Amino acid sequence: xxxxIAASPATTELRLPSPNGPVTRTVLRTPLRDALPSxxxxxxxxxxxxxxxxxxxxxxxQIRDAATNTGFFYITNHGIDTASTDALRAVSLDxxxxxxxxxxxxxxxxxxxxxxxxxxxxxxxxPDEGIDVMEHFFWRYDPRLDPTVHDPSAIPQQAQDMxxxxxxxxxQTTNLPQxxxxxxAHHNACLALARRLARTFALSLDLPEDIFDSKMEYPGCSLNxxxxxxxxxxxxxGDPSARxxxxxxxxxxxxxILWQDDVGGLQVLNRDGQWIxxxxxxxxxxxxxxxxxxxxxxxxxxxxxxxAQNWSGKERVxxxxxxxxxxxxxxxxxPSCVAEGEEPKYPEINCYAWIQKxxxxxxxxxxxxxx
Numbered sequence: 323x324x325x326x327i328a329a330s331p332a333t334t335e336l337r338l339p340s341p342n343g344p345v346t347r348t349v350l351r352t353p354l355r356d357a358l359p360s361x362x363x364x365x366x367x368x369x370x371x372x373x374x375x376x377x378x379x380x381x382x383x384q385i386r387d388a389a390t391n392t393g394f395f396y397i398t399n400h401g402i403d404t405a406s407t408d409a410l411r412a413v414s415l416d417x418x419x420x421x422x423x424x425x426x427x428x429x430x431x432x433x434x435x436x437x438x439x440x441x442x443x444x445x446x447x448x449p450d451e452g453i454d455v456m457e458h459f460f461w462r463y464d465p466r467l468d469p470t471v472h473d474p475s476a477i478p479q480q481a482q483d484m485x486x487x488x489x490x491x492x493x494q495t496t497n498l499p500q501x502x503x504x505x506x507a508h509h510n511a512c513l514a515l516a517r518r519l520a521r522t523f524a525l526s527l528d529l530p531e532d533i534f535d536s537k538m539e540y541p542g543c544s545l546n547x548x549x550x551x552x553x554x555x556x557x558x559x560g561d562p563s564a565r566x567x568x569x570x571x572x573x574x575x576x577x578x579i580l581w582q583d584d585v586g587g588l589q590v591l592n593r594d595g596q597w598i599x600x601x602x603x604x605x606x607x608x609x610x611x612x613x614x615x616x617x618x619x620x621x622x623x624x625x626x627x628x629x630a631q632n633w634s635g636k637e638r639v640x641x642x643x644x645x646x647x648x649x650x651x652x653x654x655x656x657p658s659c660v661a662e663g664e665e666p667k668y669p670e671i672n673c674y675a676w677i678q679k680x681x682x683x684x685x686x687x688x689x690x691x692x693x
């Protein structure tokens with residue numbers, strides 16, 4: 323009997339911006355599946371709040387394993403209670419269910435710094451995919467609302483120059499006073515958690531726990547409240563003409579802390595080029611490594627491509643909190659990430675220059691796709 327050779331699965335190509343120019347990933351056109359625990363583990367981070375260094379190092383070790391694998395992991399016992407995130411989801415739905423003209427009062431185009439509401443079908447984060455159906459409310463770090471900043475006027479000028487404080491957008495949501503209150507409360511809860519996690523990342527890299535403290539005193543961080551109307555699932559996996567909730571991308575800064583509701587829709591591109599579901603885990607947050615973390619670890623930690631597709635038939639809300647060093651700060655490859663005989667792959671770079679470069683990378687890829 324003649325041996326039979328299994329046919330290779332069909333693939334498609336996905337272009338992505340990178341600091342070194344556009345890169346292309348080969349993506350399997352195989353059915354979507356749930357992530358395995360080995361791909362996106364659940365990590366109990368209660369130990370990062372412990373007075374015991376041993377407890378904190380135990381969590382750091384688990385985070386190192388996840389960061390060098392898929393670059394995504396769930397965290398539990400993180401200190402942000404479910405009741406507060408459920409309340410934020412409820413008031414966010416109240417906001418997004420309003421008439422478009424009411425929402426547009428808080429338009430990001432009316433803000434000095436792009437803070438506020440962005441309507442659907444106005445962004446295309448990946449030029450090889452459809453326009454993003456998502457609509458969102460964008461918020462940036464404001465030192466006046468940071469509980470650790472006791473005198474904003476005493477902040478060094480070089481840090482002040484990078485702030486994007488803007489009261490306009492929230493002033494246009496006063497018909498829903500709980501919206502702004504819940505947004506700021508969640509932002510500050512994520513900020514406190516992110517500072518703890520940054521110390522844990524330092525331990526995971528065999529560095530002093532406080533090595534990043536000065537760089538995150540006035541961090542470059544922001545928050546999106548994303549609202550996804552349901553869309554149709556394409557008949558064929560990888561159909562480039564299909565509508566997307568938000569297209570394939572990586573995040574720019576150190577790491578992202580994501581709250582997602584119970585609807586689901588987050589998808590992660592694994593090492594094999596297969597899309598896998600990061601299913602909601604009640605009470606958890608999702609953390610993913612971002613591009614700047616990959617850079618300063620000399621590519622030891624992995625910033626992984628992801629997207630969202632709301633094929634549930636129901637509304638979906640997700641709230642990513644993007645965390646990075648202060649935009650006035652600079653950082654190069656960390657010494658502990660350069661093994662004997664290796665060289666740093668990247669020079670030191672200013673954090674604001676890094677963000678501008680990544681935005682330019684996206685623009686260049688989008689421009690190249692038009693010609």
